[in-house]
Amino acid sequence: MIRLKVYDVGPPYPLHATPVLWLADEQEEQVLILLIGIAEAFAIKSQIDAGEEPPPRPMTHDLLNSVFEHFDAEIEFVLISELREQQFYIAEIHVKSNGQSMTIDSRPTDAIALALRADAPIYVEEEVMRAAGKRMPKSKDENGEDALAASIEELEAEAGEEGKVPAAQVAAEELMESVEFKRQPRTPLETARQKLQAAIDEERYEDAARLRDEINRLEQSA
Structure with a gap:
């Protein structure tokens, strides 16, 4: 398994209709790029932005984390375990309660939002990173367009005649549009x-x- 960290959630919403989640390895050499929903982006971004004001009432992931704590259940780690049919990611929440370990099926965004609240590590299976991970651009703002263009060409070659569109390709295309600061x-x-x-x-x-x-x-x- 490869440990990940939330590198960024962006681009800023006024510039882009669909938030993009950047998950980088600890050396910041590789990155997974996921398109996510606005609600999920807020749930994640609110935990990584310094000085972010907490919501007046618990959000869904805050509530679920409180339930785990109330029943003395510890979130040991979360794992992005599979890229299914080159289309969507599968995640697992690994929990320990009363000396027993259990695995809970989850969307990656929910698992990550919970992990950030529980201060639990985030991992990805090596084969998933090999299949969908990309080299981290030196600068998303200055060099992101060229780096992502190369990623798209590579992903199109992987798709081949079957015409499959990996989720990471869609994310890269969307991100390139936002780097140009315009919507076509x-x-x-x-x-x-x-x-x-x-x-x-x-x-x-x-x-x-x-x-x-x-x-x-x-x-x-x-």
Whole structure:
């Protein structure tokens, strides 16, 4: 397993419709790039921004962390364990309670938001990092566009004739748009990819399969 840290949640929301989560290894040499929802971005960003005012009432992840603490259940670590069908990530929350260990299935964003509140380490399986990890750009602001362009070309080569669109590719494309500080009109293919990511984030897998077929059709006709 490779230990990760939350490197950033961005770009800033006024510049970009979809937040992007950067998860870097401890040496900041490799990074996983995930498109996430706005609510999940707030839940994570509120824990990493120094001086951030806590919400007046507990948010969902605050509440769940309090439940774990109340029942003396310790979150030992969270693990991004799988990149399934080159489309979405699977995570696990590893908990110890009354001397027994248990594993809870989770979305990566929920697991990470909980880990930050419980001060628990975040890991990724090495094979997931090999499949989806990218070399960290020296500077996201100054050099991010060129580095991510190379990442997209590499991911397109990996997709091959099957036309699969890895989640990291969608994230990289979205991030490149934000680096340019402008939003271009979306093509049907871009719109379908955004809807696919939303379906994956919300675990609507039947919709995701339908959208993946639509993306394949649009790519073949392009």
